[in-house]
Each structure stands twice: as C-alpha cells, then as structure tokens.
Amino acid sequence: MRSRELGAYLRARRDRLSPADVGLPGGGGRRVKGLRREEVAVLANVGSSWYTWLEQGRDVRPSVEVLAAIADALRLSSGERRHLFLLGGHPDAEQPSNFEGVAGRLQVLLDSLSPHPAVVITPWFEPLAYNASFRFMIDDLEALPEADRNCAYLHFTHPDWIAGHSGHEQEYAALVAKLRAYHGESVADPAWAPLLGRLREESPLFARLWEQADVSTEPGWVKRIRSLHVGNLTVHAITMLIEENPRTRVVVYQPVDRTTQERLEELAHRIARGAVDGPATVRRLRPAT
Incomplete structure (x- = not known):
C-alpha cells in the first residue's frame, strides 16, 4: 500500500511540472503534460528504470539520499518533502528542526492558559517555552x-524535582518509556547522544530503566506534584502535537480537583505580586537512586 501511494504521489508531482520549471527545453510533440520519467531520473541522478519502478509502486525501498535527490528534482516544498519521506519509509528523515520558531509563536497561548502550567517541549524533553505557572510549578526552573533545564534530566538529578514527584519508581518508569518512544521517532537527531550519555552517567536509576527498553505512547497520566510554593498538586498532563512541527509537543497540566485549582490560582497570584522566590542559589544536583 505504501509503495503504491508513493508511486501515485511521484506521478502527481511530476505531472505538475513543465520542462521550463526545471530548466529543460520544452520542444514540440510532447505526449505528457508534465515532465517525463526519464527527465526526473536525470535531474535526480538515478537510474531511469529504477525511477520507473518507484512510480509503478514496486517494493524497491529508496534510501534517504535518493528521496532527497528526487524531492529536489521535483521542486517539493518542505511539507511535500516530509510527505515523500513518510511514504518512502523514512518518517524522521526530514522533520523540521526549527523548534524555537514554533515555540516563540506559542508563547501568547501558553501565557493565556495560566494558572494552568503549560510548556512546549522537544522529543528529548527540553522546554522551549513555558508560562510562569510552569516555571514555578516545583521550584524555579530559571x-x-x-x-x-531539561525536564528528563531534572527528574533524575535535581533534589526538588525528585522529591516533587510521588510514586517515584512508577512515575520515572513511565517517563523513560515515553522518552524511548520519542527517541525511536527521531533516533538520528544529534541532540539525543549528549542527553542520554549524561543521564546514564549521572543516574543509575535512569540507566537501569533505559536498559529495560520499555516503550509507551500512552496519553498523559495523573501526576502528583509537590510544589515548594503552594504544596501538593494533582494534575492531568495533557499532551498535544503541533501540526507544523509534529515533533514539538505542548503539555498542559490540568487540575484534577478543586484544591489543585485553588492552589494553582494562588501560585498565579503570588507570581503576579512578585511573591515567589526568584532565581536563588542553585542546589547541588544529585542522582536519583
């Protein structure tokens, strides 16, 4: 099915282009409305027969490099390229990498969600943007x-983040299973290696859980968090994907009960009054065990 869809997509994109669009002479007597297969093959520097097999939907399994060359030959947009790589069996090959641009456009949304904590994170749990409620949800992130300031790293190394999550073993096993699932979606991204290396070195608990190789993409679960500012919170972590960059996620912490709602409102009031602790002496990190 995927091979047939790939072939149909290539044919449609080829038919859309004229020789003039790609710098080729038009000439008369053309029986096709767009480019010929042979012309695409030449532009992409691939074999004509092999490209024909692709359009015919044969199971020839194109490489990332070949798909990139075909995408260039067909003048595909960034969205069209992502679709091509998905159909070609390489869903993570050309995912958008401008996380900061997406996060910047979401800041107003995050702020409007106050008093509910909200954060934009990468697949490796790096917070790109967040509202004040998230910043002070446990202590002061800044x-x-x-x-x-990586949420996975803090879970396993920072005393207040470790103490701030009840059900320690279960909570952290679920976090690592989700982190491993995200890793599988973008395993080639160079941002993974330094984070995973640091976590393995500094947290025996992380190293043990990672080696279990559990994977989970289950939706958000109920979290019990101890805030240094307003006490215990019970929230439901709701995760949403951003369409323009599906690897970017927005996580919103929705209160489960009235007490949590009131405490989050109190936290927002304290932030507005400047009555929460600002940047303080950084506590020495220690690994979770």
Whole structure:
C-alpha cells in the first residue's frame, strides 16, 4: 500500500511540472503534460528504470539520499518533502528542526492558559517555552543553569524535582518509556547522544530503566506534584502535537480537583505580586537512586 501511494504521489508531482520549471527545453510533440520519467531520473541522478519502478509502486525501498535527490528534482516544498519521506519509509528523515520558531509563536497561548502550567517541549524533553505557572510549578526552573533545564534530566538529578514527584519508581518508569518512544521517532537527531550519555552517567536509576527498553505512547497520566510554593498538586498532563512541527509537543497540566485549582490560582497570584522566590542559589544536583 505504501509503495503504491508513493508511486501515485511521484506521478502527481511530476505531472505538475513543465520542462521550463526545471530548466529543460520544452520542444514540440510532447505526449505528457508534465515532465517525463526519464527527465526526473536525470535531474535526480538515478537510474531511469529504477525511477520507473518507484512510480509503478514496486517494493524497491529508496534510501534517504535518493528521496532527497528526487524531492529536489521535483521542486517539493518542505511539507511535500516530509510527505515523500513518510511514504518512502523514512518518517524522521526530514522533520523540521526549527523548534524555537514554533515555540516563540506559542508563547501568547501558553501565557493565556495560566494558572494552568503549560510548556512546549522537544522529543528529548527540553522546554522551549513555558508560562510562569510552569516555571514555578516545583521550584524555579530559571534558577538552574541553562544547560540543566531539561525536564528528563531534572527528574533524575535535581533534589526538588525528585522529591516533587510521588510514586517515584512508577512515575520515572513511565517517563523513560515515553522518552524511548520519542527517541525511536527521531533516533538520528544529534541532540539525543549528549542527553542520554549524561543521564546514564549521572543516574543509575535512569540507566537501569533505559536498559529495560520499555516503550509507551500512552496519553498523559495523573501526576502528583509537590510544589515548594503552594504544596501538593494533582494534575492531568495533557499532551498535544503541533501540526507544523509534529515533533514539538505542548503539555498542559490540568487540575484534577478543586484544591489543585485553588492552589494553582494562588501560585498565579503570588507570581503576579512578585511573591515567589526568584532565581536563588542553585542546589547541588544529585542522582536519583
């Protein structure tokens, strides 16, 4: 099915182009409305017969490099390229990497969700943008060195984040299973290696859970969090994907009960009054065990 869809997509994109669009002479007597297969093959520097097999829907399994060359030959847009790679069996080959641009456009939305904590994160749990309620949900995220502000890293190394999550083993096993699932979606991304290496080295618990190779894409679960500012919170973590960059996720912490709602409102009031602790002396990190 995927091979047939790939062939149909290539034919449709080829028919859309004229020789002039790609710098080729038109000439008379053409029996096709767009480019010929042979012309696409030449532009992409692939064999004509092999490209024909692709359009015929044969199971020839094109490589990332070949698909990139065909995408260039067909003048595909970024969205069209992503679709081509998906049909070709390489869903993570050309995912958009401008996480910061997406996050910047979402800041107003995040702020409007107050008093509910909300954050935009990468697949490796790096917060790109967040509202004030998320910043102070446990302690003060911005009191930490910028290099340490990764939610997965803090879960396993920072005393307040470790103490701030009840059901320690179960909570952290679920986090690692989701992290491993996201890793599988973008395993070639160079951002993974330094994070995973650091976590393995500094947290025996992470190393043990990662080696279990559990994978989960289950929706958000109920989390019980201990805030240094307003006490215990019970929230439902709701995760949403961003269409223009599906690897970017928005996580909103919705209160499960009235007490949590009131405490989040109190946190928002304290933030507005400047009555929460600002950046303070950074506590020494220690690994979770």
